[in-house]
Amino acid sequence: xxxxxxxxxxxxxxxxxxxxxxxxxxxxxxxxxxxxxxxxxxxxxxxxxxxxxxxxxxxxxxxxxxxxxxxxxxxxxxxxxxxxxxxxxxxxxxxxxxxxxxxxxxxxxxxxxxxxxxxxxxxxxxxxxxxxxxxxxxxxxxxxxxxxxxxxxxxxxxxxxxxxxxxxxxxxxxxxxxxxxxxxxxxxxxxxxxxxxxxxxxxxxxxxxxxxxxxxxxxxxxxxxxxxxxxxx
Amino acid sequence: xxxxxxxxxxxxxxxxxxxxxxxxxxxxxxxxxxxxxxxxxxxxxxxxxxxxxxxxxxxxxxxxxxxxxxxxxxxxxxxxxxxxxxxxxxxxxxxxxxxxxxxxxxxxxxxxxxxxxxxxxxxxxxxxxxxxxxxxxxxxxxxxxxxxxxxxxxxxxxxxxxxxxxxxxxxxxxxxxxxxxxxxxxxxxxxxxxxxxxxxxxxxxxxxxxxxxxxxxxxxxxxxxxxxxxxxx
DNA sequence: GAAAAAGATTAATGAAAGGTTAATCAGATT
DNA sequence: AATCTGATTAACCTTTCATTAATCTTTTTC
Numbered sequence: 001x002x003x004x005x006x007x008x009x010x011x012x013x014x015x016x017x018x019x020x021x022x023x024x025x026x027x028x029x030x031x032x033x034x035x036x037x038x039x040x041x042x043x044x045x046x047x048x049x050x051x052x053x054x055x056x057x058x059x060x061x062x063x064x065x066x067x068x069x070x071x072x073x074x075x076x077x078x079x080x081x082x083x084x085x086x087x088x089x090x091x092x093x094x095x096x097x098x099x100x101x102x103x104x105x106x107x108x109x110x111x112x113x114x115x116x117x118x119x120x121x122x123x124x125x126x127x128x129x130x131x132x133x134x135x136x137x138x139x140x141x142x143x144x145x146x147x148x149x150x151x152x153x154x155x156x157x158x159x160x161x162x163x164x165x166x167x168x169x170x171x172x173x174x175x176x177x178x179x180x181x182x183x184x185x186x187x188x189x190x191x192x193x194x195x196x197x198x199x200x201x202x203x204x205x206x207x208x209x210x211x212x213x214x215x216x217x218x219x220x221x222x223x224x225x226x227x228x229x230x231x232x233x
Numbered sequence: 234x235x236x237x238x239x240x241x242x243x244x245x246x247x248x249x250x251x252x253x254x255x256x257x258x259x260x261x262x263x264x265x266x267x268x269x270x271x272x273x274x275x276x277x278x279x280x281x282x283x284x285x286x287x288x289x290x291x292x293x294x295x296x297x298x299x300x301x302x303x304x305x306x307x308x309x310x311x312x313x314x315x316x317x318x319x320x321x322x323x324x325x326x327x328x329x330x331x332x333x334x335x336x337x338x339x340x341x342x343x344x345x346x347x348x349x350x351x352x353x354x355x356x357x358x359x360x361x362x363x364x365x366x367x368x369x370x371x372x373x374x375x376x377x378x379x380x381x382x383x384x385x386x387x388x389x390x391x392x393x394x395x396x397x398x399x400x401x402x403x404x405x406x407x408x409x410x411x412x413x414x415x416x417x418x419x420x421x422x423x424x425x426x427x428x429x430x431x432x433x434x435x436x437x438x439x440x441x442x443x444x445x446x447x448x449x450x451x452x453x454x455x456x457x458x459x460x461x462x463x464x465x466x
Numbered sequence: 467g468a469a470a471a472a473g474a475t476t477a478a479t480g481a482a483a484g485g486t487t488a489a490t491c492a493g494a495t496t
Numbered sequence: 497a498a499t500c501t502g503a504t505t506a507a508c509c510t511t512t513c514a515t516t517a518a519t520c521t522t523t524t525t526c
Contacts, residue, residue: 069420072399100351104344111337118333161502178381197483199504205486221484222382223512224395394513430472432515438475454473456523 004030005050005120010040010066011082012058016107020053023109029116037066044070046182046192049077050120053112056083078119082107099123137172140214140231144168153213160210163188167203171219171229180226237263238353241282243273243299244315245291249340253286256342262349270294277303282310283353286345289316311352315340332356370405373447373464377401386446393443396421400436404452404462413459 007029011017014035021033032047034040037058043049052070056063067079078099099122101115135147143152149165151158160168166188171179184200185192204219204227211217216232240262244250247268254266265280267273270291276282285303289296300312311332332355334348368380376385379402382393393401399421404412417433418425437452437460444450449465 065420072402072420163503176381195504198506201484202486202504204484208485221512222392223483225382228381396514428515431517434473435475435515437473441474454522456472 004028005116006030006032006047007116008040008043008047008049008052009033010037010052010058010063011055012036013055020107020109020112024113024116027113037063040066041069044074048180048182048186050123051078051080051116053080053082053116056081076123078123080112080115080119139172139211139229140217142211142214142217144172151210156213158210163203164206164210167200168207171207171227175229175231178222178226178228182226184226237261238283238349239263239265239280240349241273241276241280241285242266243270243285243291243296244288245269246288249288253340253342253345257346257349260346270296270299273299274302277307281307283356284311284313284349286313286315286349289314309356311356313345313348313352372405372444372462373450375444375447375450377405384443389446391443396436397439397443400433401440404440404460408462408464411455411459411461415459417459 007024009017009021009024009031011020011033012035017033017035021031024031032043032049034043040052040054044052052067054063054067058066063081067081070077070079076099079101081100081102082105083102084105099119101119103112103115135145137144137146141153144150145152146165146169149160149162151160151168167184170184170187181197181200182192185196189196189199204221208219211219214231218228218230218232220228220230222228240257242250242254242257242264244253244266245268250266250268254264257264265276265282267276271294273287285300287296287300291299296314300314303310303312309332312334314333314335315338316335317338332352334352336345336348368378370377370379374386377383378385379398382395382398384391384393384401400417403417403421414430414433415425418429422429422432437454441452444452447464451461451463451465453461453463455461
């Protein structure tokens, strides 16, 4: 599993974009370089980034509008703005100031890396939250033994494959909550593309089949977003 | 009552200290200038500062050690470090990263002011901004769960589409304020033309239908301008 | 106060996304 | 080499939802 921090670099200038993306890769970030706003948005739909580095001057869309759009869909992702002119604070105030920084051009790459690291470390104050992994779970009328990859309904038991087991565990951990395609695919498949998304559908379908003996258990789809596991009363 | 923000400037260099303190006074800060660590500590005992601007290189005491001392007594006060060398992040990590910034010399006074304002405003996040961080909102008698794209009224819940969700979130973010067609279309549709404006109307209509169980919630149209979401009492 | 423009509402449409089952393929195991 | 296992890909069908159209209502302007 790739532990590197994923950064989206939005920069239309070829040479600066190349320079920064290469430098950040050397510094062990997983960099995606979007050369315009449209590509940036597409990237954001399909991946979870830890941070966005955004040039304010873009050819197709104003950098601030792009930032606003990102904030609506992904309110916690921190930004670093790259700007030619010095910004007035009131322009920045529309954003969550706790998760924002800016750098004036010309960009000092080392400075950028430092600020990226500060912002990212601010996100993970401490990783205590990992809740204890129980091994026996209850899902409606089923018993789910994740350690032994078994799903038990009355006297019938289904042995799950590793993937089915992981997926069900993930859905269960986030029950009643949207589990975004991109989150699931990032975590379990490691790659988010057309085929893996198709594959995920096959697995969801299979889980539904396994779970159909209890009709209160629903794996619902949120169009273009992901799935929600819920047990209705 | 003096409403100005009180800043402690710790800087041993005469000319830089004078320059910065005068500049900050012009920018309407209440500046105390301490020329060494001892004076700085004495100042901190007797006053509450909103922010400390601290040169890392001081004659009598290392700036970081001073900072640590201040943090013990006044853990919430944000810092800005002025530094000649570029800092390694791990040096900074000892501090509350949420309340810290740094500037490399030579200092650009305007830049300093901007960063001071950002840090101070981070201490007083506006109500609207705080609301937006949340994912569960209240609209009249409804609960709006934007993360899961749900609108809940009593025991009835409506699942929203992505567009409906974005639009409602935008209106809510700007509640009681005009949301211009132009802004909405630019932001959510990316293009402002006849057809998209028609499309927006369809969505507004749909949101009204979803929200009609609470008659105090109104999405009003301002002719040729845009829409306003408001909850009347 | 009538014509024109803008807005509201409901319904129809079509492309894209999702669901399901079956076929294939790759790696492990006998 | 044959078999088994489990993920991926393919084929085909269904659902979803933004757009467009059609029709009616309100507002503005002269």
